[in-house]
Amino acid sequence: MPQHDLVVIGAGPGGYVAAIRAAQLGLNVAVIEQESALGGTCLRVGCIPSKALLESSELFTEARQSFGRHGIVLASVELDLKAMLRRKEQIVNGLTKGVESLFKKNKITRYLGHGKITSATSVTVESKEGAVELSAKNILIATGSKPSSLPGIQMDRDRVVTSTEALSFPEVPKRLILIGAGYIGLELGSVWNRLGSKVVVLEYLNRILPGMDSEIAGDAQKVFEKQGLEFKLGKKVNAARAEGNEAIVEVQGEEPIRADKVLVAVGRVPNTDNLGLENAGIKLDQRGRIEVSKNFATSSSNVFAIGDVIQGPMLAHKAEEEGIACVEALITGCGHVNYDAIPGIVYTQPEIATVGKSEDQLKEQGIAYRKGIFPFRANGRAHALGHPDGKVKILADEKTDRVLGVHIIGPRAGDLIAEATAAMTFGASSEDIARTCHAHPTLSECLKEAALAVDGRAIHF
Numbered sequence: 052m053p054q055h056d057l058v059v060i061g062a063g064p065g066g067y068v069a070a071i072r073a074a075q076l077g078l079n080v081a082v083i084e085q086e087s088a089l090g091g092t093c094l095r096v097g098c099i100p101s102k103a104l105l106e107s108s109e110l111f112t113e114a115r116q117s118f119g120r121h122g123i124v125l126a127s128v129e130l131d132l133k134a135m136l137r138r139k140e141q142i143v144n145g146l147t148k149g150v151e152s153l154f155k156k157n158k159i160t161r162y163l164g165h166g167k168i169t170s171a172t173s174v175t176v177e178s179k180e181g182a183v184e185l186s187a188k189n190i191l192i193a194t195g196s197k198p199s200s201l202p203g204i205q206m207d208r209d210r211v212v213t214s215t216e217a218l219s220f221p222e223v224p225k226r227l228i229l230i231g232a233g234y235i236g237l238e239l240g241s242v243w244n245r246l247g248s249k250v251v252v253l254e255y256l257n258r259i260l261p262g263m264d265s266e267i268a269g270d271a272q273k274v275f276e277k278q279g280l281e282f283k284l285g286k287k288v289n290a291a292r293a294e295g296n297e298a299i300v301e302v303q304g305e306e307p308i309r310a311d312k313v314l315v316a317v318g319r320v321p322n323t324d325n326l327g328l329e330n331a332g333i334k335l336d337q338r339g340r341i342e343v344s345k346n347f348a349t350s351s352s353n354v355f356a357i358g359d360v361i362q363g364p365m366l367a368h369k370a371e372e373e374g375i376a377c378v379e380a381l382i383t384g385c386g387h388v389n390y391d392a393i394p395g396i397v398y399t400q401p402e403i404a405t406v407g408k409s410e411d412q413l414k415e416q417g418i419a420y421r422k423g424i425f426p427f428r429a430n431g432r433a434h435a436l437g438h439p440d441g442k443v444k445i446l447a448d449e450k451t452d453r454v455l456g457v458h459i460i461g462p463r464a465g466d467l468i469a470e471a472t473a474a475m476t477f478g479a480s481s482e483d484i485a486r487t488c489h490a491h492p493t494l495s496e497c498l499k500e501a502a503l504a505v506d507g508r509a510i511h512f
């Protein structure tokens with residue numbers, strides 16, 4: 052029977068990063084992955100392909116709507132959707148091959164098949180060729196999540212689809228309904244809206260992007276409406292199904308809505324299907340997530356879990372941090388994740404990025420704060436880029452001035468949030484950011500100015 056110090060189940064960003072770190076620290080590591088390509092949902096059918104399409108569709112919009120303002124005149128702009136989808140696939144293929152070569156470099160053994168725990172120290176790999184049993188000193192579950200659905204929704208994966216199918220529609224749907232105004236709905240809704248779909252978003256709550264700072268989410272909704280997305284908030288979807296060449300969505304108290312495609316994006320649920328958790332006595336919480344203690348240990352000794360399958364935001368980088376902390380704690384005794392500084396980014400145009408507490412949370416928790424806001428329209432670089440919409444908002448503790456949250460809507464917000472995250476990780480005050488020299492002309496000056504604004508002394512606004 053093959054023997055390994057660590058057997059990781061799942062080769063998404065959580066699992067493969069943990070495997071590499073464990074190999075660096077000298078363990079004999081194996082990874083079991085049921086898909087032939089490594090990289091998990093994020094790389095194969097999530098973060099990476101969606102970002103490829105967001106970039107392509109944004110360039111298409113710019114070419115049609117904005118190039119003229121730059122003095123660039125095009126005779127005509129046409130969409131070659133096949134080529135756009137091919138480019139996305141090429142990017143995904145290149146990156147999954149990259150993970151394969153990292154495995155080789157780090158001497159990680161890869162098993163193709165479904166991993167099932169048979170005891171606290173053994174896992175079988177089930178595949179078409181049969182089953183192979185592995186002996187494991189430690190097991191790490193990093194099986195991620197899968198799309199959740201709603202009662203009444205008949206997901207046929209043709210007319211009524213998940214994000215996976217919505218990354219590869221063979222033609223632009225004329226009418227696209229999104230159920231859910233979260234990360235996935237807004238990103239993929241933006242892609243197809245830019246490519247020509249009429250997009251209607253049905254959201255159960257009375258706002259979009261629940262959990263995000265409500266001021267920023269309100270700003271985002273206005274921008275998306277200008278771009279052509281139609282929001283129907285406070286709507287309860289009772290059913291959705293394919294009917295002939297269409298899909299029909301039944302919304303409580305309204306006439307049924309017809310569309311060419313319906314994307315269901317109402318969140319994701321932990322993926323623990325057929326994992327054999329019962330064979331090692333591993334417990335789940337009420338929401339079906341694997342319960343872990345400090346250092347990511349499950350209720351079974353030597354079995355650990357990280358990423359979407361445990362509590363916390365379902366984000367690739369959160370899973371990576373946990374994967375590294377888990378194996379470092381296992382091998383060196385020390386591992387740590389700073390959950391107060393995990394950024395979240397929606398890659399729309401403009402991008403929306405957030406780290407730390409929202410203003411809503413500070414109010415709910417009765418924490419006294421000061422707030423500094425700086426708009427991109429007062430920043431030279433934002434004008435040069437042609438994207439002056441949006442703002443940076445910094446929330447700092449009223450007494451200590453420690454930065455508690457930073458929320459950005461605007462150009463390249465997803466890159467700008469890194470500075471805020473680093474500042475918060477080092478326990479910075481808004482004064483620290485305000486006194487840091489920021490290059491001119493850059494978008495990052497908006498962070499400095501928002502920090503100055505916390506103290507009422509922004510220069511350019």
Ligand code: NAI
Pocket residue numbers: 098201230231232233234235236238253254255256259260261286287288315316317318319364365366395396397398
């Ligand atoms: P989400 O949790 O972001 O949003 C789901 C939305 O559906 C919420 O607004 C919710 O109120 C709404 N909803 C729930 N039930 C509903 C109903 N019956 N009718 C209408 N609306 C309803 O989930 P989403 O967008 O599916 O994304 C799943 C996960 O993937 C998220 O946890 C997210 O963190 C992650 N993700 C992250 C991305 C990023 O980092 N850029 C991109 C895409 C996904």
